[in-house]
Amino acid sequence: MLSHSNSTDQGRFPEPLVCTVGCLFDNLAYLIICPESRECLLVDPGEYYPLIRAVGEQGLKLRGVCCSHHHRDHIDGLEELLADFPGLLVYGHPADRNRIPGMTTPLADGDTLRVGRLRGQIHHSPGHTRGSCLYRFAGALFTGDTLFTAGCGRLFEGTASEMYHSLQRISRSFSASTRLYPGHDYAQTNLEFGLALEPDNQAIGRQLSQLRTARDLGRGWQPTTLAQELELNLFLRCAHGQDLSPLLIAAGALEPGEHGAELVFAALRALRDRW
Template sequence: MLEVEIVPVLSDNFCYLVICGETKRAAAIDPAQPEPVLARADQLGVELVAIWNTHHHFDHTGGNEALLAKKKVDVYGPADSHIPGRTHDLDEGDTIELGNLTAKVIATPGHTLDGICYHVEDALFSGDALFAAGCGRLFEGDAEMMYESLNVTLAHLPDETRLFFGHEYTEKNLGFAVDVDPENAELRARFERVKAQRPRGEHTTPSTLGVERATNPFLRCGDEALRAALRARDGGKLDNNVAVFAKLRSLRDNW
């Protein structure tokens, strides 16, 4: 049985402890700061045996070596990438055993070329590829690559899949989403819920892929109401989904 523990690190990052409920073996996803991760593992009485990195950015891998100095664990991360302390290279379709759990690696380039997600039972750990109501900036990939990763590669996963993302950007992402998709009633309702949540210190992770497909503009590029709202801004053609995605990403980068 999968158990997930949310461990906030740095200013707005999420690390996750992925735990096998039967064996109490755990992996830390993107432990940018080792101290809170190790402390939470001790509190829960689980054995931390691995680090799983989603991509090479320092705010996701920067704690690897400090954690390794305190505890010897295996380090999994994308192949052909700078992952400090990596012991196991990962590519699309690879699997990792954690106690009685099996994680499948899904390549999702775009934010970075090496980006991967981990799919475990009903959970997807997406790093900086897919956020609640948003997606990662295109630091290394392009719009076509990122569109494909989020809207084609992940399309087979059911709506009930829980989405555990890498940063608490949800309120700002929703503000942008409402701005570009103002007729989406479900989106507006979600924004109001999150605006009430955040002052109480509540995390917005996890979401679900179903919620994202209904309210995340980067997963709704074929929606005609969204396209019409974007065309009304500057009269652009936006005659395919990748063009819509690129327009959304450009607007979000400057919002």
């Protein structure tokens, strides 16, 4: 049974099983599975067939869809799912009420939802879009296009200040062991950007080397943790309070004397847009 409430107390609930499903070119969608009931939620259905195949192959009972935002590459499979599963619950932020087809259950920041014995919570994270949001289930955080491995989303509707504060909230609100599940696999490009800006960062260099080796061996994308991202991710480090202005001055993205965390963050995002 799926339900929702506005309680912010997660309490003690089991960890979800998470199945990653590649969609389109580099989108990542997910099945959040209750290990006891085999009920599941689907995160960001960018493509119908890979997801419905995964649900069927694992013998799952699909109960709802969690939408991180309204962009088509994250919801293109939704209408076919609704045709096959009448009454399917569709979650998203109220800002996307008229932009996500068939949304049944708008959730405000802090509202909770359940599937089986799992409980999740929505966190509004504007910046990429007005309605961008995260979904947390125990130690798993589904970040849509707000936070990627070693990167963050472009600013389409929001501002650099909004994205800065959304990332700051992530860096300060969740445990270091939280596993991060983003909406795209941009890991290699983001790590290459980070290493170009900070060539002496051994953690970034090591992670990039490991990623290239894994891909040569045919291994797919794997989640990172918040602790890893606070080491690797320039955007998250900036939002967490690290001064990256010397790197950006050296790259010609800031003038000497320009300072302020949000200004530095905006310059970093603009540099990544041009890279």
